[in-house]
Amino acid sequence: MEQAEITKDQYQITIERVEKSRLPEVDFDNIPFGKIFSDHMFTAEYKDGRWQNLRIEPFGEIKYNPAMSALHYGQLIFEGLKAHRSADGGVNLFRHRKNFLRFNRSAHRMAMPALPREVFEVGLLKLLELDRDWVPSGINSSLYIRPFMFATDEYVGIRPSDTYRFIIFTSPVGPYYDHPVKVKVAEKYVRAFKGGTGYAKTAGNYAATLLPAIEVKKEGYDQILWLDGCRFEQVHEIGTMNVFFVIDGKLITPTIETGEILEGITRDSVITLAKDMGIPVEDRIVSIGEVIDAFHSGRLEEAFGAGTAATIAQISEIGYKGERLVLPAIESRKISNKLKAELMGIKRGMKEDRYGWIVKI
Ligand SMILES: *Cc1c(COP(=O)(O)O)cnc(C)c1O
Numbered sequence: 001m002e003q004a005e006i007t008k009d010q011y012q013i014t015i016e017r018v019e020k021s022r023l024p025e026v027d028f029d030n031i032p033f034g035k036i037f038s039d040h041m042f043t044a045e046y047k048d049g050r051w052q053n054l055r056i057e058p059f060g061e062i063k064y065n066p067a068m069s070a071l072h073y074g075q076l077i078f079e080g081l082k083a084h085r086s087a088d089g090g091v092n093l094f095r096h097r098k099n100f101l102r103f104n105r106s107a108h109r110m111a112m113p114a115l116p117r118e119v120f121e122v123g124l125l126k127l128l129e130l131d132r133d134w135v136p137s138g139i140n141s142s143l144y145i146r147p148f149m150f151a152t153d154e155y156v157g158i159r160p161s162d163t164y165r166f167i168i169f170t171s172p173v174g175p176y177y178d179h180p181v182k183v184k185v186a187e188k189y190v191r192a193f194k195g196g197t198g199y200a201k202t203a204g205n206y207a208a209t210l211l212p213a214i215e216v217k218k219e220g221y222d223q224i225l226w227l228d229g230c231r232f233e234q235v236h237e238i239g240t241m242n243v244f245f246v247i248d249g250k251l252i253t254p255t256i257e258t259g260e261i262l263e264g265i266t267r268d269s270v271i272t273l274a275k276d277m278g279i280p281v282e283d284r285i286v287s288i289g290e291v292i293d294a295f296h297s298g299r300l301e302e303a304f305g306a307g308t309a310a311t312i313a314q315i316s317e318i319g320y321k322g323e324r325l326v327l328p329a330i331e332s333r334k335i336s337n338k339l340k341a342e343l344m345g346i347k348r349g350m351k352e353d354r355y356g357w358i359v360k361i
Contacts, residue, residue: 036172045166081144119166250279252282301333
């Protein structure tokens with residue numbers, strides 16, 4: 001056992017290394033998304049009102065009592081971020097402080113305790129240092145990082161848990177989608193509504209979208225384009241990605257201000273880069289009517305989803321009220337292709353990091 005150096009001495013991390021790395025077993029030319037896990041995980045426990053027992057240990061099974069509160073009432077939040085292999089062989093972590101802040105916003109909404117920045121950051125950096133060889137170098141590959149927290153009280157009854165567990169594990173990944181996505185506009189189900197949990201990265205939000213996703217898959221769609229739950233009028237997002245449209249040369253995306261849409265970090269990065277490139281950006285309420293009208297008058301030039309897992313995923317088709325709208329060819333999409341190249345360039349250290357988005361490990 002060794003002790004990691006850490007900024008605040010009340011948070012000591014104990015490190016137990018694997019006896020034998022599983023790295024040689026991994027075929028890095030063929031990595032599926034989310035099925036391979038690196039050697040170690042970072043973990044901490046919340047008990048008696050404070051975070052304690054910080055440790056890095058071999059990735060592996062965890063054991064819990066069947067009455068564990070998270071399993072019944074869903075106090076469970078998570079994050080998703082990535083580290084990339086830079087062109088010079090280093091490891092670049094992308095905007096992790098934003099993920100940390102969002103994690104605590106999700107925690108607050110689910111009545112869970114905030115995580116101190118030191119626990120999140122020092123745990124994450126130390127874990128990446130230890131498993132840095134797991135960061136793939138393929139052009140479309142990266143290390144996906146999954147921090148999460150769940151309620152661990154052994155109690156059957158509805159109240160916020162008094163104890164929690166925080167874990168970070170990592171997973172080398174290839175592309176999330178290997179093709180442009182087809183989305184169907186929601187007409188029956190709702191993902192989020194005002195006053196709900198749409199802005200929080202909490203497990204129940206995703207569980208609720210599985211059945212709707214099965215239904216649209218039968219019609220040949222990959223995902224649902226969610227609308228507001230009152231009138232089915234305002235465009236929200238794609239449920240793992242925020243959505244962007246290019247209409248008349250302007251980049252348009254639904255506002256996060258209503259609290260119904262997840263505040264994507266890729267979304268924020270895309271907006272920042274677009275403004276810097278001189279592309280007009282409209283971050284506002286977007287109605288599905290205007291998107292459909294733009295398509296019919298030939299002004300819908302591009303549509304894409306933006307999220308950490310998929311980065312920028314082109315939308316090739318939108319299904320709306322029985323109609324299948326086939327969008328312009330991917331190669332013709334100047335704005336999204338340029339934004340994607342710029343974003344990947346910054347993440348991989350081939351373009352200047354003008355915004356301080358990268359932390360080198
Ligand atoms: C994570 C997520 C996104 C994308 O957020 P990023 O920070 O860009 O990864 C969008 N929508 C939902 C519902 C999400 O869970």
